[in-house]
């Protein structure tokens with residue numbers, strides 16, 4: 001048990017600390033691989049190793065294959081996310097406005113939201129075939145409902161005193177919504193969008209591994225078809241890195257700026 | 266002139282009515298203070314006047330017109346500043362004017378005037394979280410004054426502040442009221458504060474759910490809380506309020 005509760009998050013380590021740690025980790029991984037091979041725990045081609053992953057990176061980078069896959073996946077994710085935002089916002093606002101609808105529909109939405117997005121894939125294939133629309137459909141289904149719920153609860157759970165104050169100053173209708181309720185809910189909305197994005201990104205990969213459209217998911221499955229464990233590992237790492245980059249570079253940084261402006265971070 | 270007629274408020278899930286048959290007239294330009302124990306219905310009464318809640322029965326007339334909802338002629342200030350954390354001080358102060366389509370130049374002129382009045386001109390570009398409690402209430406006051414409302418409703422605006430800041434802000438509000446001659450209804454649980462500000466102090470009783478005492482404070486301004494007359498008024502009201510509270514306690518003992 002930490003002495004103080006809640007325990008304070010530790011100070012961020014310097015960049016060279018991180019560099020050192022991960023170099024060490026990769027070094028250990030390489031050692032483990034070589035040890036395993038020499039003791040015949042596994043065949044050289046059955047266990048991924050850093051050098052092999054590096055080789056895969058080089059070969060996939062030739063002809064811009066990897067970069068193209070990343071860009072295709074990202075643009076698909078962005079499009080799906082935008083659609084999900086649109087649908088989520090409309091659905092969320094409906095839930096907020098129509099109490100009765102909300103009461104009956106919310107359990108269903110919450111239920112559907114627990115469905116792992118890969119479960120939408122067969123459905124999408126039956127509807128659209130093995131194509132772009134099917135993937136997009138899976139992404140939208142994976143994130144729209146969580147966005148809707150975040151919009152609803154984010155707008156509902158603002159401090160009512162802001163609304164009271166604004167109303168006594170003559171605000172009502174759309175002015176109240178856009179000048180008060182929306183900005184008051186913004187931190188909640190942003191964290192909802194961030195979560196929606198991460199659901200969407202996962203859903204995208206579920207869709208892409210099934211399809212033959214260019215993208216990271218497809219590159220991953222190509223690695224499997226070639227029985228190239230290093231390529232599989234490489235693409236997994238790339239999927240993680242791209243996901244983290246968007247989460248930190250886009251969502252986290254916007255969120256932080258909004259919170260800091262309000263003295264909340 | 267603000268007029269409450271047979272005003273009743275019974276919350277859905279409450280056993281007793283919070284307010285019962287309140288009749289009251291508040292003349293234009295007057296400073297009225299409402300005192301009472303916590304939970305006696307002071308905020309409820311002010312919310313009704315603001316139009317933020319609707320009464321169970323009875324009516325509220327402002328210059329003869331019934332009130333049916335909130336409006337910019339009755340601006341409200343709260344115990345917490347209710348300033349918007351996503352705006353700067355200046356943007357907060359301009360908020361009400363912007364909502365009501367006051368031209369930008371006019372907004373800045375009026376906001377500048379009232380920011381001067383509450384000594385916040387230097388802090389116009391600060392964010393809300395960078396202000397102290399007292400500065401927040403000053404900014405909220407400037408925001409309310411900019412609306413040029415007929416009535417200013419204040420729900421314990423100083424009770425979250427320390428003693429020193431409270432005293433300072435009281436002096437300032439008293440001055441501002443003398444300059445602007447706005448109708449102010451201020452809620453407080455401090456009898457001292459009520460006597461300091463009010464033309465008339467109303468005591469709201471939890472037991473009767475009505476106004477149980479009315480005291481006209483006939484003291485020259487600016488008022489000094491150490492003056493013998495001031496102390497006499499304060500003691501008088503405190504004595505009667507205490508009687509009232511003891512009556513309630515007694516009644517509760519009998520019942521329990």
Ligand SMILES: Nc1ncnc2c1ncn2[C@@H]1O[C@H](COP(=O)(O)OP(=O)(O)O)[C@@H](O)[C@H]1O
Pocket residue numbers: 276277278279283301302303304305306307308309310
């Ligand atoms: N929205 C509400 N629903 C039910 N009861 C309420 C509501 N608002 C206030 N009350 C009740 O009315 C009484 C008076 O509350 P309030 O006006 O806030 O008191 P005061 O401001 O004098 O401290 C309290 O008993 C409180 O529980």
Ligand SMILES: [Mg+2]
Pocket residue numbers: 307308309420
């Ligand atoms: Mg109150």
